[in-house]
Amino acid sequence: HSNNRIPPEGVIRLAVGLRANKTIKSLNVGRNPIQNAGCYGLLKSISDNKDSAVELLDLSDIFVNQDFEDLLESMRDTFPALVVKRGRKFAAFCRVKSDKTS
Template identity: 55%
Template sequence: HSNNRIPPEGAIHLTTGLKVNKAIKLLNINRSPIRSDGCHEILQSVKENQNSVMETLKLSDIPVNQDFEDLYKAVKEIFPLLRVKHGGTFGILRKALS
């Protein structure tokens, strides 16, 4: 299901379970107001779980920042089959102009 309105605090609870998850392959939390920080924490939890079987994170319509993109690159080295769909990256233009 998507559009389940998981608040930013809810992402913290998801991360606890994802750190030990050995079964969930697809997590669909599209259109939830967890913001980029919540997405980052969820992805970090997958990274910390050596036994993760996660294949797809659907975070559509949730814009993420460059820190998330950097973490995703690191996670892809550990879990090369993991796919993440999100609402685009913000902050790229500002960094490019700096």
């Protein structure tokens, strides 16, 4: 379920289970403090399980980075039915120097 305070350490156990599970179709862990590393671990476990039945991975409101997005894209052919809900992607923010002189 979402918003139940699963810490990053707790998601490791979920990921281990997903590596072998053949029946879970939907996993909703959105709005938990599992961070990008936890999200990546869950997705990697699905990717490593050729018999995975997961069709929905709900990571709502959790920000992910480009490594997560790259892994998800690489899985499109193997898991075409997989839908992943997630927060926005981490963006690289830069400060633009002001050329104004007063």
